[in-house]
Amino acid sequence: MAEIREAFRTSPFGKAGLVIVGIFAVLAIIGPYIAPYDPWKTADQLEDILAPPSWRHPLGTDELGRDILSQVIYGTRITLIIGLSAAAIAVVVGTVVGVTAGYLGGPVDAVLMRFTDSFLSMPFIVLAIVIVSLMGRSLGNIILAIGLVQWTQAARITRSQTLSIKERVFVLRARALGAGPLYIMRRHILPNVLPLVFANMTLVTSLAILSEAFLSFLGLGDPTKFSWGIIIRYAFETGAVSIGAWWYFLPAGICIMLVVLGFSFISNTLDEALNPKLRRGQVVI
Amino acid sequence: MGEVLSVRDLRVVYRLPTATVEAVGGVSFSLAPGEILGLAGESGCGKTSAACALMRILPGTAEVRGEAFLEGTEILGLPEDEMSKVRWRRIAMVFQNAQAALNPTKTIGYQIAEPLQVHLGYSRRRALQEAGTLLERVRIDPKRLRDYPHQLSGGMRQRAVIAMALACRPAVLIADEPTTALDVMVQAQIIELLKELRDEYGLSLIYISHDLMLLSEICTRIAVMYAGLIAEVAPTGELFRKPLHPYTRKLLGAVTKLGFRAQRLETIPGSPPRLSPPPPGCRFASRCHRTTEACGREVPGLEPVEEGHAVACWNWRDDGAP
Amino acid sequence: MALLEVKGLTVSYPVAVGLSAFISRRFLVAVDRVSFSLPEGRTLALVGESGCGKSSTGLAVLGLLEHVGGEVLFRGKDVLRLRGKALKEFRRRAQIVFQDPYESLNPKMKVRAIVGEPLRIHGIRGDEGRLRRALDLAGLSPPDYFLEKYPHELSGGERQRVAIAAALILDPELLVLDEPVSNLDVSIKAGIMNLLRDLQEELKLSYLFITHDLADSFFLSHEVAVMYLGVTVEQGETEEVLLHPVHPYTKALLSVAPGSGREKVILSGDVPDPLHPPPGCRFHPRCPAAEKRCVEAPPGEVELSPGHSVRCVKAESPREEP
Numbered sequence: 001m002a003e004i005r006e007a008f009r010t011s012p013f014g015k016a017g018l019v020i021v022g023i024f025a026v027l028a029i030i031g032p033y034i035a036p037y038d039p040w041k042t043a044d045q046l047e048d049i050l051a052p053p054s055w056r057h058p059l060g061t062d063e064l065g066r067d068i069l070s071q072v073i074y075g076t077r078i079t080l081i082i083g084l085s086a087a088a089i090a091v092v093v094g095t096v097v098g099v100t101a102g103y104l105g106g107p108v109d110a111v112l113m114r115f116t117d118s119f120l121s122m123p124f125i126v127l128a129i130v131i132v133s134l135m136g137r138s139l140g141n142i143i144l145a146i147g148l149v150q151w152t153q154a155a156r157i158t159r160s161q162t163l164s165i166k167e168r169v170f171v172l173r174a175r176a177l178g179a180g181p182l183y184i185m186r187r188h189i190l191p192n193v194l195p196l197v198f199a200n201m202t203l204v205t206s207l208a209i210l211s212e213a214f215l216s217f218l219g220l221g222d223p224t225k226f227s228w229g230i231i232i233r234y235a236f237e238t239g240a241v242s243i244g245a246w247w248y249f250l251p252a253g254i255c256i257m258l259v260v261l262g263f264s265f266i267s268n269t270l271d272e273a274l275n276p277k278l279r280r281g282q283v284v285i
Numbered sequence: 286m287g288e289v290l291s292v293r294d295l296r297v298v299y300r301l302p303t304a305t306v307e308a309v310g311g312v313s314f315s316l317a318p319g320e321i322l323g324l325a326g327e328s329g330c331g332k333t334s335a336a337c338a339l340m341r342i343l344p345g346t347a348e349v350r351g352e353a354f355l356e357g358t359e360i361l362g363l364p365e366d367e368m369s370k371v372r373w374r375r376i377a378m379v380f381q382n383a384q385a386a387l388n389p390t391k392t393i394g395y396q397i398a399e400p401l402q403v404h405l406g407y408s409r410r411r412a413l414q415e416a417g418t419l420l421e422r423v424r425i426d427p428k429r430l431r432d433y434p435h436q437l438s439g440g441m442r443q444r445a446v447i448a449m450a451l452a453c454r455p456a457v458l459i460a461d462e463p464t465t466a467l468d469v470m471v472q473a474q475i476i477e478l479l480k481e482l483r484d485e486y487g488l489s490l491i492y493i494s495h496d497l498m499l500l501s502e503i504c505t506r507i508a509v510m511y512a513g514l515i516a517e518v519a520p521t522g523e524l525f526r527k528p529l530h531p532y533t534r535k536l537l538g539a540v541t542k543l544g545f546r547a548q549r550l551e552t553i554p555g556s557p558p559r560l561s562p563p564p565p566g567c568r569f570a571s572r573c574h575r576t577t578e579a580c581g582r583e584v585p586g587l588e589p590v591e592e593g594h595a596v597a598c599w600n601w602r603d604d605g606a607p
Numbered sequence: 608m609a610l611l612e613v614k615g616l617t618v619s620y621p622v623a624v625g626l627s628a629f630i631s632r633r634f635l636v637a638v639d640r641v642s643f644s645l646p647e648g649r650t651l652a653l654v655g656e657s658g659c660g661k662s663s664t665g666l667a668v669l670g671l672l673e674h675v676g677g678e679v680l681f682r683g684k685d686v687l688r689l690r691g692k693a694l695k696e697f698r699r700r701a702q703i704v705f706q707d708p709y710e711s712l713n714p715k716m717k718v719r720a721i722v723g724e725p726l727r728i729h730g731i732r733g734d735e736g737r738l739r740r741a742l743d744l745a746g747l748s749p750p751d752y753f754l755e756k757y758p759h760e761l762s763g764g765e766r767q768r769v770a771i772a773a774a775l776i777l778d779p780e781l782l783v784l785d786e787p788v789s790n791l792d793v794s795i796k797a798g799i800m801n802l803l804r805d806l807q808e809e810l811k812l813s814y815l816f817i818t819h820d821l822a823d824s825f826f827l828s829h830e831v832a833v834m835y836l837g838v839t840v841e842q843g844e845t846e847e848v849l850l851h852p853v854h855p856y857t858k859a860l861l862s863v864a865p866g867s868g869r870e871k872v873i874l875s876g877d878v879p880d881p882l883h884p885p886p887g888c889r890f891h892p893r894c895p896a897a898e899k900r901c902v903e904a905p906p907g908e909v910e911l912s913p914g915h916s917v918r919c920v921k922a923e924s925p926r927e928e929p
Contacts, residue, residue: 169711173770176669178698179728187724191715327792424875438877468656468819473863473873495793498822498866539797541822543867544850549804550797550826556762 004195007273017265024259028077037067039074039226050238053247060247063238071226072251078227079209079259082143086208089147091201094154099193101155102162103185109159116155124149125214132220139222146211150204157200161193199270206263213256228252288354289456289489290316290339290376295351295361297334297343297513304561308334310513310568311351313587316457319483321490323504323521325497325536329557331513332493336459340378341368356456374404377450381462383442386449387434393420393445394430400452419448423478440471444478454486461493476503498540501525506593509533512557512568515587519594529596531573567599575600608683609644610813611668611781615677616641618663622882634674635882637663639837641677643830647780650807650814652824652845655834656860658878661817664834665783668815669701670694681781699729702774706786708766712758718742719754722773729777737776744810745772746802764795771802775810783815788823800826821864825849830914833857836881836889838905843915853917855894888920896921 008014036058043049043065051061059068101112119127131145165171166189174184215221216229217236235241235249297309309331316322324332338349341360353361355376360368380386388396397419398412407415417427423444425437434442443463450458460479464472480503482488494500500507501521508518509532517530528534538551555572558564564571566581573580579599587595618638638660645651653661667675670686679686681697689697702725705711712721722741726733742750745768758766767787774782784803788796804827806812818824824831825845832842833856841854852858855872862869874893879885885892891901900920909922 169705169707170713172666172671173703173705173711173773174724174728176671176698176703177725177728178695179724183728188713191713327794440877468878469860469863469865470656470874471877473871474875477871477873496865497793502865536793539793540866541797541800541820541826543822543825543861543864546826549801551794552798552801553794 003273004270007269011269011272013265014269017262017267017269020258020262021266024076024080024255024262027073028080031073031077035067035070035073037070039066039070042066050240050243050245050248052245059251060245062234062248068231068247068251071231072228072255075226075228075231075252076255078139078225079212079229079256082139082146082212082227083205083209083259083263085143086146086150086212087201087204089144090150090204090208091154091197093147094151094156094200095158095190095193095197097151098155098158099162099185099189102159103166103181103189112155113159116152119149119152125211128211128215129218129220132215137220137222139225142212142215142220142222145215146208150207150211154197154200154204157196158193161196162189165189165192195270195274199267199274202263202270203267206260206267209256209260209263228256287317288315289318289320289356290491291354292335292339293352293354295335295338295353296349297331297338298348298350300346300348306561307563308347308513308560309338310560310563312510312513312515314508314515314518316489316491318456318489319487320506321480321483321492321504323500323507324491324493324510325495325500325507326510327495327557329512330510332510333461335510336378336461336491336493340372340376340459341365342372342378370404373400373450373455374453375455376457376459377453377455378459378461379443379446379450379463381465383439383446383463384434386446387442389434392431392433393437397430397445397449397452400449404453415452416448419452420445422451422482423448424474438471439467440474443467443471443475447475447478447482451482451486451488455488457489457491459491459493462495464499465494465496472499479503497536498542509536513560513563514568514584515597516569517594517596517598518587519596523591523594527594529590529594529601530569530598531575532569567597575603610647610682611645611815612680612683613644613664613668613677614642614680616664616667616679617676618660618667618672619674621674633882636884637837637881638667641832641834641837641839643832643839643842645781645813645815645830647813648807648811649830650816650828652816652818652828652831653834654818654821654824654831654860656819656878658836658881659834660837661834662785665703665785665815665817669703669783670697695729699725699777700779701781701783702777702779703783703785704767704770704774704787706789708763708770708790709758711770712766714758716757717754718756718758718761718769721758721769722776725773725777731777733776741772741776742769744775744806745769746798747772762795763791764798767791767799768802771799771806775806778810779812781813781815783817785817786819787816789819803827821849821861822866833860836878836884838889838918840890840919841915841917843912847912847915853911853915853922854890854919855896855921856890859895888918 008018043061048061048065050063051057053060057067061067097112097116101109127149128145131148132141135141171184171188174188212227213229213232216227216233219233221227221230221233231252232249240248293313295309295312299306299308312335326332337343339353343349349361351361352359355371360371394413394416397416401407401412401415402409417430420427420430425441425444437445464475479490483490492500492503504521506518506520507524508515511532517533528537535551535553541550553572558568558571566583567585570576570580577600585597585599587597589595616638617640619634619636622633622635641664643651653664655661666672668679675687681701686697719738722738723733739750742753747753747768788799791799807814816824816828828845830843831845831848832839835856841848841857848857849861852861859872859874861867862872872895876893879892887902887904888906891897906918906920906923908916908918910916911922
């Protein structure tokens with residue numbers, strides 16, 4: 001824990017990541033209270049259709065005259081929910097698979113890891129498209145689809161960490177005491193892989209947010225919710241790019257970029273703190 | 286002056302972000318030609334810091350004070366470019382972890398030849414030839430010049446490191462626990478080798494170890510360190526026969542011995558004092574069974590008792606052998 | 608009847624050599640037909656250099672290794688064939704203390720959880736008193752001070768005492784001590800050695816004491832088995848074996864133990880690769896007294912006097928009995 005605090009204290013990127021993600025997290029929570037309009041409210045006057053930024057609509061409006069700023073603010077919550085929930089699913093599945101494969105080894109390991117490899121070898125976006133088209137375009141299904149394609153990395157990381165921890169003497173000691181595999185995995189392996197899992201989760205969150213944007217862009221998003229990806233999708237459908245309505249797609253795009261960058265910064269800093277090989281400038285007496 | 290190395294009031298202070306630690310608190314000793322001086326003490330007593338200070342290889346957070354005359358030249362104050370002419374050429378060091386001292390991607394031959402090319406300006410060919418001779422001297426087949434460190438056993442690696450250290454024929458070799466990670470048989474081989482090299486090259490050795498019994502087998506004189514200071518220094522036989530410092534006595538009583546089954550081993554209650562900053566009086570006072578008022582007040586200096594035997598204790602006279 | 612009776616114990620490890628790992632598995636024989644017995648309340652020391660198979664023997668006795676042959680009888684029941692409930696019952700009565708207390712304690716667990724873990728695993732309702740008593744036995748007092756600490760907040764000696772407390776909490780009969788003091792400073796080691804001796808007396812424990820240090824085995828053990836390359840070369844009463852050794856390897860090992868006072872017999876080279884052990888007597892390539900017949904067949908075990916046996920052809924030839 002002290003290492004993590006120290007890493008964030010000394011790394012400007014780590015701090016920037018925390019600030020960016022922090023701002024968006026606050027926005028996600030209080031968004032509906034500060035958004036100037038109901039994002040679904042269509043325009044009453046013609047001049048508010050696809051209007052460029054003005055005092056009334058700081059980020060302009062879409063083809064139905066709905067306020068873009070409000071859409072982006074509402075989208076923050078949806079996007080973060082999708083990102084974090086998908087990452088949570090990915091990390092839980094990945095950790096269970098990785099720790100089980102790593103600790104039990106032998107045939108269990110071989111089967112689980114080939115299964116993981118087969119997931120890795122499939123283009124993940126195709127897989128996600130298949131899942132969403134089969135199960136329907138709801139928010140829950142999108143989260144599930146992204147989670148189910150992103151778990152492989154967590155599985156690989158936790159497996160390799162488990163392999164090294166299970167050789168530690170305290171695991172042998174627990175075995176000598178008569179502890180079974182489940183007990184050892186839960187009490188000895190898991191607490192020691194959790195920090196890494198946590199670091200991985202921040203990275204998977206940013207990947208999940210990107211995936212959601214991509215899926216939505218392809219028309220596989222949940223059309224009833226404003227996520228940033230959905231906003232860009234609508235902008236594309238309307239032809240905002242070709243008619244020069246930059247205010248329609250740019251804000252959501254920038255938000256995606258910032259959040260992904262923020263989570264990546266945090267993930268890198270955590271990695272540095274937890275992976276001794278990446279640490280620099282250690283004082284040795 | 287018949288001394289190769291003379292150290293006066295050596296101090297090492299680490300300035301860490303959280304604390305200032307006085308690892309070595311004023312140590313003086315000298316080394317005669319051909320002598321093997323043992324530095325004994327438990328972990329954290331400052332023996333390695335003192336050695337690294339003499340080599341001038343401490344990290345930037347360490348502040349070194351005092352004087353050390355190597356063949357008449359003061360080396361602690363030398364500018365780095367002049368020190369680099371002395372380091373490895375006049376004073377060399379081998380470490381406990383031979384694996385870490387060797388570059389895993391370069392052959393043994395390359396690594397022994399390199400200092401010869403750099404420091405003595407040998408041609409590559411001549412350096413390699415000399416490296417072969419050195420390897421043979423430390424009893425490794427010169428064919429293994431082309432081997433990589435991982436292809437050697439632990440004992441061979443340590444011998445290769447010794448060959449590297451001796452490449453430029455230094456006057457003083459510091460051996461910092463060179464055999465601690467090795468088996469006793471290999472340890473015996475290395476010690477035998479070091480003694481031979483001492484005779485042959487006229488080396489003077491400082492041998493650092495936590496193992497008093499081991500030091501008794503190789504050293505002519507032993508200095509026992511405690512919490513950054515020398516507690517007692519004496520010729521080896523004398524130290525074992527007539528230890529005067531309470532710490533030395535306890536330490537000797539704590540060692541298991543072959544052929545003598547003690548009822549109990551001596552233990553030392555408590556733990557060494559924090560050195561940030563060190564306590565005012567004798568640093569052993571908090572764990573000593575015989576303390577007087579002077580012990581808590583002032584640090585005892587090394588007081589000569591007999592020829593070559595000195596002890597830093599206020600009460601050594603009263604604490605006569607039972 | 609002996610508490611522990613080991614008969615013809617063999618331990619091998621599969622070795623993967625490149626592609627051959629897919630085709631056929633090769634085995635490295637780490638322990639080759641080792642037999643000994645350990646009576647109640649006594650200590651048997653397994654001594655030898657690294658790679659001699661002493662640690663593998665210790666782990667195999669506890670049923671912690673695969674590819675194990677022979678018999679390990681604990682109170683007459685073969686540990687290697689125990690399953691389920693009977694195995695769990697055995698695990699209650701036999702415990703292990705490892706060499707490195709930095710490694711053997713889970714860094715994420717507090718002392719309370721570490722020492723209480725055996726109770727949890729065996730589904731015993733652990734009351735506070737039992738925890739305290741275990742800490743007290745291991746010399747960690749006051750227990751309250753230690754219960755809420757993490758391993759990294761303790762000194763090396765304290766951690767090893769925590770490991771001992773955890774090993775004692777189930778009231779075991781057998782403790783396997785795998786180099787329990789090798790990483791500790793002399794004065795701390797002495798405390799642990801005293802503790803182990805006191806505990807044996809108080810709780811009538813039996814120890815299988817694995818060590819490379821002959822002097823330590825002399826202090827703690829009643830009997831000694833000397834191992835070389837997976838084979839016991841000599842075993843018997845500690846005084847007998849360590850003061851009147853018969854096997855050339857025991858003699859050499861004793862001679863290089865620091866402070867033994869014997870004339871050094873320094874064996875050259877390293878212990879051979881256990882994947883390709885020499886034919887005949889495994890020690891013959893390094894044996895100062897090797898003869899032709901040593902190469903031909905491995906020597907049988909010869910009982911010199913009750914309890915003192917040795918594996919050497921020299922001893923096989925009948926001796927002059929007075």
